[in-house]
Amino acid sequence: MKKLINTPESVLDDALTGVAAAHPELTVDRENHVIHRADAPRPGKVALISGGGSGHEPLHGGFVGPGMLDAACPGEVFTSPVPDQVLAALRATDGGAGAVLIVKNYTGDVLNFSLAAELAAEEGIEVRTVLVNDDVAVEDSTYTAGRRGTGATVVVEKVAGALAERGAKAAEVASVAERAVAASRSFAVALTAATTPAAGRPGFDLPEDQIEVGVGIHGEPGRRREPLRPARELVAEVVETILADHTLTAGDEVIALVNGMGGTPLIELYIVHGEVAARLAERGITIARALVGNYVTSLDMAGFSLTLTKADPELLELWDAPARTPALHRP
Amino acid sequence: MKKLINTPESVLDDALTGVAAAHPELTVDRENHVIHRADAPRPGKVALISGGGSGHEPLHGGFVGPGMLDAACPGEVFTSPVPDQVLAALRATDGGAGAVLIVKNYTGDVLNFSLAAELAAEEGIEVRTVLVNDDVAVEDSTYTAGRRGTGATVVVEKVAGALAERGAKAAEVASVAERAVAASRSFAVALTAATTPAAGRPGFDLPEDQIEVGVGIHGEPGRRREPLRPARELVAEVVETILADHTLTAGDEVIALVNGMGGTPLIELYIVHGEVAARLAERGITIARALVGNYVTSLDMAGFSLTLTKADPELLELWDAPARTPALHRP
């Protein structure tokens, strides 16, 4: 394992030290492992909070700031945060207008966030939870833990954050977040496996000519293995898979997120985006807004995910609204 | 080789297709391989142009926009652009106030940009060239091609771009760029080698416990091999190496860029930044501004570079000035 770390155990603490040093506009609660806006709490503003395992940076800490999150709760690598952490975030950002938790749909995240929500409710903080579950690779939600939350999280945090910033009520913020979830579908492929500091070796072995299709963001294997093919063919398959599960037809507009998993050069993500645009154009679907880069990563995994969010005027307007965070800016 | 590409030969063309699709605020001249501001030429504004081999994304195309570059000329992967390309960029952005070329000091870049400058001069465009040569790993410039241009390029493009945006004259823009170069030193370590699409395999073989110290950004081996050590020790060495060549003393302020080479997770870069901040604090040097992320990459190489720019009020003010580019924003 080759990593720029001190010890596998201190990864999160050491990274938070760096976040604190790099971002004076954020407050890092080192003890509770919470990153929040330095100006929190904002009286009268709904607190928008998210979190999840670390290793997905810039998600979520990189999206804390005006127009997006009020706080992020980074768990250990690939491990959901603990309830205490989420409770600390809820307390630090409570402006009296309630809170909305954006939770990616994983058993661990759901359990820990809901324990925290119970504790906060006992303290008089009104908490709503929005589950993000955009990953169409999880086909059958009756016999699984349900669809995973992946790339759509960025879209949800952006639009909900914009609405919260304007002073909307918690119910409105939760409702637009849910609308964004419902409008979003994602699918990911991996060219290599991620290596967690704790495990010290790749999560799976992948021959030089094979890729994992339908992977999540935690280094787990996907639905199946396939030979690596040219970007054009691979993207065509990914677009097909998403559209088969989406209500997109000619004339529709989308927000498209071509997301790198951490180990893929940006130049390749642009190649992927070019192919995505071509495939969608063939079907008469317009990319109204595009985001290309590493936003929801899986440590050093090579590969990409595509998220398509069906756009409407409200979602687009919120997507374009001002935001000032380490990883996403809108003027 | 596992890459999201169509063919090794079409990497640049296909990526430019994606850039064009993702960034309506930029114009991509597909024939000449130039990315420029959609509003170019801006009459009366000095044109700030840079370029270099591809594979370093977001450099340079990601820094085109108000407050930074007017145009970028991406060459083939790790290959400097050709004079025709640079000439096309000069023509497309010529607002009558001359141009400043930001050129990283590599033989190929220097030769190609200077041929272009000659051709442009014949067309009546006044061209100044600023060489970026910040890499202290190249120790002896008498017996080498001179110090390489690496991370400092981002700082130079930012501060020169801010001044150019305000309508400064070409000589002033070139002069602040030169000041930023003179104030900057960088050093890089690699944990893995980059794989170019053309070569198809890593530029060098590195045992599982070894790193290359003093590498450049083109997949070339560094000055020496060392065992991988904890981030704390590695960063201490990198900081030492830079300070040994820098005129920084207690009380000084710096702009610090902890730059990922493409294959290193952001969480590790934050760990590195935390260590950089600690080492500088020990010496009484203050990080006035920090930038942590993948800015000058080397395809899929794992590792990081550290750039320290000695700050002064003018450089800080220009660093903070508005910018609106795909990869760097300032409100």
Add this chain to the structure above:
Amino acid sequence: MRYDLDRELALGWLRAAAAAVERRHEELTALDAAIGDGDHGSNLRRGFAAVITALDALPADASPGTVLTKAGSTLISKVGGASGPLYGSALRGVGAALPAPSADLTELAQALRAGLGAVQKLGGAVVGDKTMVDAFEPAVAALERAAFDGFTLREASALAAEAAEAGARATIPLQARKGRASYLGPRSIGHQDPGATSTALLFRALADAVVS
């Protein structure tokens, strides 16, 4: 050798569990890497290390229930992931059912049944879903049977550990329907569930603590 669950045995159990996790965390992580996200071992290791610290701070006259409840709360506060709330709630459920200074085998079996109930209430898993429940359920059933049949705590806890281990092994051919492994669909078949494995390890720790 102990014949009832008292404060000492509760502490001994948790210490044996912590030691076992410390010894075998890499194995748990490897199992989790195969069909999950490769953190189960380090999750439990972090959690049980915190449990040991928390136990030191308990008053000397704490009941076994208080000890186990504290351990559960600590796991919830320190582990994260799916296993943190699940094991934490389990131990809190066990602890809540043991208010007296000591509990006999029947009472212990009832308390563990309550702990299992907490896991199932929270996680919704049933036997056969390829989770910790697949080891937990047969272990509790074995204890209940042993109590009914008049076995000693020593015999009962050994039977429970064996049942849990058999339950863990029996997850190998199953396709996961809960937790992260469920995302793999049929590809989860052929691997032993990490949570079931750690549950077996916890029941083995109980049996070891009883005889030591």
Add this chain to the structure above:
Amino acid sequence: MRYDLDRELALGWLRAAAAAVERRHEELTALDAAIGDGDHGSNLRRGFAAVITALDALPADASPGTVLTKAGSTLISKVGGASGPLYGSALRGVGAALPAPSADLTELAQALRAGLGAVQKLGGAVVGDKTMVDAFEPAVAALERAAFDGFTLREASALAAEAAEAGARATIPLQARKGRASYLGPRSIGHQDPGATSTALLFRALADAVVS
């Protein structure tokens, strides 16, 4: 067999060069990967493919100088990197010195000396710096000597190719002082310079074109 450099031989030389680059680009790239950035082969491949296309567009009565100048300009326009301007300027330098429909061996040697001069003016390298100059200089010197000694073009071009090849091999023990390989300091020792290798290949292409 040709005795003078005329239009046909200039074209034949460039075609042979393009074919050789196409055949051996991987080897050039591998040499460049060892002490540079691993693009020399693909750079020249892209460049010479463009040269071939450009040649087709030339008028049928173009002088050898025009042919070589055009090839040089094409390399400058298509290759990039260090080798693009250097080889491009070299060929432009050679072409500029060959205005007549045909040139004898002495004139060819003079033209190649001018091409080498262009490389050295642009890149500042001297023999021993571990660059293309290390193959270029001995090849030109061999041609000059052969012309002085009254050798045929066939004999002279074979000697030049051998000299270039020897010069390329002689770069192996050198420490680079120009170009990218210089960044490696002493670690550049022990590797053959890619540019010197491609220069040898270009002189071999000339010798091959002469006899074919």
